Amino acid sequence: MWYLTFKRESVTLQRHNLQGRKVLLVVPLCLVLLDVLNGSNFVARLSDATYFNYNIAGSALVKVGRDIKASITKRKIPQKELGPNEYAMSGVRADLTAGILPLQHVVLVIVESWGLSNDTALNQAIVAPLTNPSPLSRYQVRRATVPFYGATVSAELRELYARRASDPEDVVSGTSLPALFAAKGYETVALHGFMPVFFGRNEWYPQAGFRTSLFINDIDKLQPVHERCGSTSFRGICDDTVPSLIKQVLVAQGAASAPKFIYWLTLNSHYPYASPDHPSHFACGQFDLSSEHQDICNLSAILNSTFEALGKLVSDPGIPPTRFIVVGDHNPPFLMRSKDGLYDKKSVPMIELIPKVQEISR
Numbered sequence: 001m002w003y004l005t006f007k008r009e010s011v012t013l014q015r016h017n018l019q020g021r022k023v024l025l026v027v028p029l030c031l032v033l034l035d036v037l038n039g040s041n042f043v044a045r046l047s048d049a050t051y052f053n054y055n056i057a058g059s060a061l062v063k064v065g066r067d068i069k070a071s072i073t074k075r076k077i078p079q080k081e082l083g084p085n086e087y088a089m090s091g092v093r094a095d096l097t098a099g100i101l102p103l104q105h106v107v108l109v110i111v112e113s114w115g116l117s118n119d120t121a122l123n124q125a126i127v128a129p130l131t132n133p134s135p136l137s138r139y140q141v142r143r144a145t146v147p148f149y150g151a152t153v154s155a156e157l158r159e160l161y162a163r164r165a166s167d168p169e170d171v172v173s174g175t176s177l178p179a180l181f182a183a184k185g186y187e188t189v190a191l192h193g194f195m196p197v198f199f200g201r202n203e204w205y206p207q208a209g210f211r212t213s214l215f216i217n218d219i220d221k222l223q224p225v226h227e228r229c230g231s232t233s234f235r236g237i238c239d240d241t242v243p244s245l246i247k248q249v250l251v252a253q254g255a256a257s258a259p260k261f262i263y264w265l266t267l268n269s270h271y272p273y274a275s276p277d278h279p280s281h282f283a284c285g286q287f288d289l290s291s292e293h294q295d296i297c298n299l300s301a302i303l304n305s306t307f308e309a310l311g312k313l314v315s316d317p318g319i320p321p322t323r324f325i326v327v328g329d330h331n332p333p334f335l336m337r338s339k340d341g342l343y344d345k346k347s348v349p350m351i352e353l354i355p356k357v358q359e360i361s362r
Contacts (some may be wrong), residue, residue, distance in 0.1 A: 006103035078152050079171075080164035088146050088350040089159045089177060096180050104320040104355060105250055106181070107262045109310065110155055112269045114303055116145060116344040117329030122287050123349065123353025126303050129311035130326070130351060138315065139324075139353035148330045148348045153199050155329035155348075156265065160208055168204035178209030181261040187211060191250055193219060193265040210263070219245065229277040231293040238267040239306045240278060243313035250319050266306055271333050273299040280305055296342070299332055312355055321355040 084090045089108060095101035117123050117327035124131075131141065148155060152165050160178065161171045178188040189212045196202035196215040205213040216236050220226045222224045222245060231239035248264055268277075282304040307326075314324055328348030334340070 014219060021212045066274070076170060077154060077164060079168040082158065082162045082164060085144075086147055086164075087158045087162055088144075088325050088352070090141075091352070092323065092325065093162060093177055094181070096151070096184065101184075102321075103259055105260045105262070105320060106186075106324055107246060107264070107324045108159060108177075108248075109264045109324070109326045110152075110159060110307065110329050111265065111303065111326060112152065112266045112268065112329055113271060113273075113299060114348060115329030116328075116347055116349050118344070119287060119343055125282070125287075126300055127307050127349075127351065129304065129308035130314065130353075132311065134311075134315045138357075139355055142352040142354070144350050145344075145347040146327060146350055146351075147346055148328070150167040150330070152206075152265070154330045155327075159264070159327065167202070172204065172207045176208045178261060178263070180209075182209050182211065185258055187258050187260045189260060189262045190214065190243070191219070191242060191262065193239065193242065193267045194234065195236075222248075227277075230270060231272050231274040232271040233272070234267060236267045238277065239302075240309040242266075243309040247313055247316060247319055250322060269299055269302045269306070269332075273302065273332075276301045276305060278305060281308075291340075292336075295334065296332075296339070321357045323355060324351075324353040326351045326353075 082090075084094065084162060092101065092106060114115075114126075131143075146158075148158070149164060150166050151167065154164070157163055157165045157168065157171055160176050161174050162177075163171050165171050178190075182188050188210045190205045191214050192201060192212040193216055197212070197215075202213065203214065214222070219237050219242075221239065223237075225241075227238050227241070228235045230236055231242075242264060246264065249260060249262055275298050282301040284295075284300065287300075289297045289300075310324075310326065311317065314322075327350035328350040330348065331343040331345060334342075
């Protein structure tokens with residue numbers, strides 16, 4: 001096979017957890033102090049004059065920070081088994097368990113910070129490259145929303161384990177979707193264009209049943225150009241180059257190869273939302289995105305580029321029958337509280353493309 005099964009890296013988590021706890025104690029105190037000095041803290045303030053018109057400690061960004069803190073300090077979201085309409089992979093999981101899933105490849109994409117905007121036209125424009133007539137002619141399309149909770153790891157556990165949880169350690173004993181696929185003879189591959197030790201993905205991805213896990217350095221070995229995209233804090237593989245890599249996996253060894261379950265967690269739309277690294281065709285001017293909403297414009301353009309690359313993949317006549325499920329992880333966090341109400345606080349969008357040609361030719 002053209003790709004390698006990479007050796008899992010080991011890390012000393014206790015030292016990192018201790019350092020993380022110290023940082024997570026200091027940072028919230030600094031945020032509150034900034035709000036007090038600015039006069040935007042609702043409990044204590046030095047004056048009524050504000051230098052900036054938002055409360056940092058109460059922002060949606062800090063909510064996601066609390067979720068990240070919970071995963072590091074082991075303060076966990078109460079577990080719950082999810083029902084059929086509570087996660088995007090419910091249909092695939094049900095068919096797989098019942099033994100009625102057609103012989104086809106399956107690709108799951110969890111899109112970082114893809115939320116449901118209150119502007120319907122903006123939602124449509126972002127995903128337009130994936131839902132235009134060319135891809136639609138080859139697939140049955142299902143669009144829906146699913147509830148979200150917590151940060152990105154919680155979204156991964158939602159889709160891979162059908163569980164509401166925040167810590168992979170709590171669910172590894174359960175039946176994961178990759179393990180179900182592996183039991184049916186599928187190759188299982190996970191892709192993420194960032195560091196493998198981030199949230200211990202190099203540890204728990206194999207435990208979840210992924211035979212192959214490819215991270216930033218692994219993907220570099222498979223691509224001719226080593227380019228980086230995204231914000232300074234989360235700079236990694238360019239998302240709009242990953243679908244071409246997914247195609248390579250899908251067509252590897254031709255029709256005689258085993259069916260594949262491919263999972264891709266995107267990266268470049270992570271907060272803070274930097275300007276797109278590649279030229280974007282997304283026209284922010286047609287929406288009500290003033291200068292104070294430049295971050296939303298950046299986010300929308302990055303997401304649109306990801307969906308454009310996905311649209312080219314799903315409409316490529318060279319790929320075998322493949323079922324695509326694309327879903328957001330959580331709504332996008334922002335620093336300014338005034339933007340909290342611009343996105344649905346409970347649900348994220350999903351798109352499922354089911355090939356009309358059901359079976360892989362073998």
